[in-house]
Amino acid sequence: MRFLDLAATSAAVGATSGRRAKVELLADALRRLDPAEVAAGSGWLAGELRQRQTGVGWASLRDLPPPTAEPTLTVAAVDAAIDEIAAVRGAGSQARRRALLAALYTAATVDEQRLLTGLFLGELRHGAQAGLLADAIARAAGVPVAAVRRALLLAGDLREVAVAALGGGAAALAGFGLRVGRPLAPMLAQSASSVDEALAATGTPAVVDVKLDGIRIQVHRSGPDIAVFTRSLDDITARVPEVVAAVRAIPARELVLDGEAIGLDETGRPLPFQQTSSAAARRAGPAGGGSAGSADGAPVAPAVRAAAARTGETVLTPYFFDLLHLDGADLIDLPGRERWAALAGAVDASLLVGRLEVDGPERAGAAFAAALDAGQEGVVVKSPDAPYDAGRRGAAWVKVKPRHTLDLVVLAVEWGSGRRTGWLSNLHLGARDPGTGGFVMLGKTFKGLTDELLRWQTERFLGLAVERGDWVVRVRPEQVVEIAFDGVQTSSRYPGGVALRFARVVRYRDDKSAAEADTIDAVRAIHAGRPST
Template structure:
């Protein structure tokens, strides 16, 4: 299939607010794909190609010059093969080779394809084709029940592979997809609440557990074979030998555990999040990574010695976890008392952790889904940043300026002109309809330039942003990226020179 067909579908999906219309457009695309293209196309649609991130950033994209192709010739397979080449091009001289290959691909792409390829490379595909909508489209295109498709996707952790199976096989093949030790499943997700009391009022009797300031891991063991996966299902076994050793020592033969891992200091408090993440990156041979010891902590057991526990209540799963790994359990307590929940939260924060997760004691493990059974409660940090640009919205936000590009003040000109601004992230979360309308009216009045999807503005608008923290990043020039940023309010009372500095944000890496 031509890549242009995929781009046309994403444009159609973006242009409608109707979920049914999105499903219909995506189902039509899926029916027309060759079987070998299905998984690749799904990965592009949800912004997760099978190769993962391939190390292309804004500077690489911005350095490309030349006119786009007049007619489409690239195929879905061409883009997948190109990502393979980027992912495997390493070593001396690789930057020049990657740049040459990227320029060559873009020269073959139309304007619409260039924009789509750039968003795939930067991890910024937002077509409204979220997993739920695409799962419905897979069911519609294949004629199989949506519940069957959804469960297969959850248990396989692979929406693209599920799509190919659904479109090429019968219902029995989909039904045969089950929990397999060694194959990661999509992790269960948590909703949010302002206080532990609020969370407990939703869940009822719950396990109130520390929300560790670590990295989510899913660990599979069969005999002596242990495999470790991230929350995005990437395998990192070879980078976490201490986690492997800890799980290998448990008194089980087969097990699947859900938890977090983090680096601790001499007093047992968590080290900065980025020290933990240093073990997950490609530079695990660095001095920091070599010296960082990670401790695993688990809060759920999905399988123990031949027994699947996904459909057992949390109370049963916790009992099994306590039996096999009592020393590695995340701290917490089961309660229906709000004062007790608040006390556990205070203890977690005093220990340097992020907060708590309140989990209904009768809840099942809903792989890949976010619901009211698990609710996280964390304190919020707010910072004043400057709007550098704004992207046009999609779906229900079609026609409104939505996704904000956020910059921190660079007073010393470390990354440009003194007193300028350096980009540290994006967000479209927290924007009310009133704020969307205001942005759409205001930002064209201070526009400096625009592309098909983005309006760049004078850096004069201050916005208060809530974040859970920052992390080191090679994507943005300032070296940091915001974690879970959301809009609190615009600060018309503040001047852009009053914004928080890049130094302030970078200091959070050491906090």
């Protein structure tokens, strides 16, 4: 299949509003892919590269060659070229990757270049979510959509499901099951602003789980073999020996556990998320750091203490809240109360997330307050009747976290790419420094920006521009914007030494001047866990 045809499908889907029409466009493209192209092509239609890491980022795409007029690329050729780019390692890798990237873009038309850039940057927003792709795969393969969705939930890989459906039909899809050792997409939680709102979604009675500020883990055990996967299904087994040690001590032959791994200080309180994520990112497993308390004050299991008995860096302790498989039996279709009973019977209480059954807002509110007092991120309210809905974000699980907001000043704005080309998009955010009268940068965000806001802010910031670059427009620090975020983390990247986590735009504050913006002292107080003054 020509790569240009796939680019045309992407553009057409983005320009189409109706769900049925989008599905038809996607299904037609899937049918035209050669069997060897399905894995790559189906992923591209979902906005995902088959190669998870390519080494290509914003800087690599700044100075691109002009497009060609005549299309020559095929889906297979582009996939092979990206494979070659992703495989570059060692001395001279930057120059080699740049040369390969230039060769690929030189052979691409303007529409093909646009699709490539969206894929490399992970910003291909043409409205083809996983649900639409599941429907399109079913339509293209002539199989029930329920069979595709079920296989997708269990496999956690749209490309794998597309290959099976288009190559083997319903029989191939029926072969997907929960297989110990193969991660599946985790069940996700909706968000609510209060426990009352969460209970309205789940109903009562409900259970309230402590929401740990750690990394999501899914642990598979089959006899002596143990594998630990992240939320994105990456294998991090070698990086978390203490998690492996804890699961090895569980008296079961086969397990699939869902939970969190978190770093704790010597009192048992959670360490900042940055320290937890840094520990999980190291190539070798953490070297340990003595014993610690559990997330709810109980002692850490002996296996974790043994793994942590060496001195050194942050130790990650696992805490589990669900059990998906136990000794040959899949549990995902059972209601939560049955899965959780099996979990309590299989796993030591010191490795379980704190959980409370509630019959109304009063007890749920008390559980939320207690979780925050213990230094945790919030709670997740869960329906005990719901099955484990792998890969879905439904109303059966609802998370409640306190939301921080700050009024910050826009210092600069970056030009957008992909569907945001031509608009000023990524905001550089600054807090007021009362000591100098200037502003301290805290990070960037383009989250929360609607098309209407993008149009408005492009006109606004071009009017405030003091320096117009091809990439960044620096502006007079006058516009205040309200930013919501999940926390503050240490950062060596910014001069203030801190950065916002998951910053997103709430609204522009035309009623405030820059002199009324929040200060860097307020940000540091949040980072230190103190109320700001």
